[in-house]
Amino acid sequence: MQRRQLLLSSTQALAASALLPLASSAQAQTTPAPWATPAPLTPVWARPDRIIAVACCTRPFRAQGPRIEAQRLGRQTVVHNYGHGGAGWSLSWGSAQQALRLVQATGATRLGVIGCGAIGLTTARLAQMAGLKVRIYCAERPPEVRSSAATGVWSPESRICTEAQATPAFQSQWEAMARFSFQRFQSLLGLPGEPVMWQDGYFLSDVPFDAELASVPPHDEEPDYPDLEDLIGDIRPRSVLLQPEQHPFAVPHVRRYTQMVFNLPAYTEWLLNGFMRDGGEIITRHFEHPRQLSSLPETTLVNATGWGARALWGDDSLVPVRGQTARLVPQAGVNYGLQWRGHNLFMVSRKDGILVQAQSVGDWGNADATPDRAASVAAVERLAGLFRSG
Numbered sequence: 267m268q269r270r271q272l273l274l275s276s277t278q279a280l281a282a283s284a285l286l287p288l289a290s291s292a293q294a295q296t297t298p299a300p301w302a303t304p305a306p307l308t309p310v311w312a313r314p315d316r317i318i319a320v321a322c323c324t325r326p327f328r329a330q331g332p333r334i335e336a337q338r339l340g341r342q343t344v345v346h347n348y349g350h351g352g353a354g355w356s357l358s359w360g361s362a363q364q365a366l367r368l369v370q371a372t373g374a375t376r377l378g379v380i381g382c383g384a385i386g387l388t389t390a391r392l393a394q395m396a397g398l399k400v401r402i403y404c405a406e407r408p409p410e411v412r413s414s415a416a417t418g419v420w421s422p423e424s425r426i427c428t429e430a431q432a433t434p435a436f437q438s439q440w441e442a443m444a445r446f447s448f449q450r451f452q453s454l455l456g457l458p459g460e461p462v463m464w465q466d467g468y469f470l471s472d473v474p475f476d477a478e479l480a481s482v483p484p485h486d487e488e489p490d491y492p493d494l495e496d497l498i499g500d501i502r503p504r505s506v507l508l509q510p511e512q513h514p515f516a517v518p519h520v521r522r523y524t525q526m527v528f529n530l531p532a533y534t535e536w537l538l539n540g541f542m543r544d545g546g547e548i549i550t551r552h553f554e555h556p557r558q559l560s561s562l563p564e565t566t567l568v569n570a571t572g573w574g575a576r577a578l579w580g581d582d583s584l585v586p587v588r589g590q591t592a593r594l595v596p597q598a599g600v601n602y603g604l605q606w607r608g609h610n611l612f613m614v615s616r617k618d619g620i621l622v623q624a625q626s627v628g629d630w631g632n633a634d635a636t637p638d639r640a641a642s643v644a645a646v647e648r649l650a651g652l653f654r655s656g
């Protein structure tokens with residue numbers, strides 16, 4: 267995906283191209299079938315006074331993709347598993363599978379996992395399922411971890427590496443991670459609290475989807491990202507181009523897509539409960555330097571410290587990409603997502619609220635995770651404008 271396209275679409279643009287194969291695709295469906303007519307949509311009460319939380323965090327981006335490799339450190343082996351950009355939740359199971367292979371190569375029966383975010387928790391769970399006894403060490407645990415501030419959609423290609431570094435080897439590694447994760451998530455459907463669910467959404471555009479927008483937002487330093495979605499095109503529901511009478515929006519071009527959504531509080535609880543039920547233990551501890559790991563009893567460790575790996579391991583290849591979401595009061599009937607191309611608008615409806623993402627120029631390389639409420643209020647007002655014009 268070109269950086270320009272990313273900026274032109276609303277936010278995580280992920281979805282923009284990833285979930286929405288455009289007309290150029292041979293398989294794209296442009297004539298809606300009768301069943302494609304949507305039921306009337308409940309308008310979102312998009313008002314700043316309904317904002318119940320503003321969360322901000324940084325995506326741990328590496329141009330070369332996540333670091334999944336083993337390193338010998340004295341008597342211990344450390345398996346690194348960090349640097350998943352905007353795709354940490356989405357790729358977590360597949361990434362854990364690759365890390366676990368390296369863990370199992372050591373012959374360990376006990377494992378220490380440093381980190382309790384999306385990556386640490388899933389790696390710990392997968393290791394338990396493989397019969398290992400696992401202990402997590404972490405400075406923070408959910409909901410204080412950065413992972414808890416994510417949007418919560420399946421976005422496996424979102425800021426996962428640069429286009430220049432998407433080698434064939436990386437592409438096949440990514441495909442394996444995405445496919446394994448996708449299958450895991452399907453086994454979590456229909457559970458109490460709906461940790462994972464599928465949801466329809468609407469991608470809106472003022473001009474045809476294959477046309478460029480007239481106005482281009484100001485540039486920042488963000489690189490171009492690779493188009494990876496075709497590698498898993500067979501497991502993604504296709505989007506449908508809707509006719510004007512088939513949607514309620516006062517926007518001329520609309521596609522309906524279907525996306526996987528993670529209800530992060532319920533999903534995290536499901537992970538933590540399973541971990542504790544299977545004999546897991548969590549110890550709060552902050553490591554200032556890798557040599558402090560030698561005090562741990564486990565001889566095999568997984569380093570799942572996310573952005574924290576930059577300070578702990580001195581990995582300067584980690585680049586912070588700031589992101590922020592506002593959460594609106596959950597609203598009955600609002601069970602769909604929205605993206606408005608070129609209007610910096612991305613919304614997803616979760617069980618714990620309606621998330622409205624705000625993307626700003628200057629997010630790239632920005633490690634400041636202080637919430638900017640004014641930016642979220644502006645995003646909510648853009649959303650309100652969409653319904654007013656409808």
Ligand SMILES: Cc1cc2nc3c(=O)[nH]c(=O)nc-3n(C[C@H](O)[C@H](O)[C@H](O)COP(=O)(O)OP(=O)(O)OC[C@H]3O[C@@H](n4cnc5c(N)ncnc54)[C@H](O)[C@@H]3O)c2cc1C
Pocket residue numbers: 322323324325326348349350351352353354355356357380381382383384385386403404405406407411412413414415416417418419420421422551552553554570571572573574575578587588589590591
């Ligand atoms: C706005 C936004 C929206 C996003 N939306 C999505 C999305 O919809 N879907 C998706 O797949 N991804 C999304 N992401 C990306 C995703 O959030 C990250 O890729 C993911 O959170 C990374 O998880 P992690 O476990 O590696 O890191 P973290 O969640 O940061 O966890 C790191 C853990 O390591 C611990 N730790 C760190 N340093 C130390 C230390 N020195 N000593 C001890 N413990 C330490 C921390 O306490 C924590 O427990 C989004 C990101 C942002 C910013």
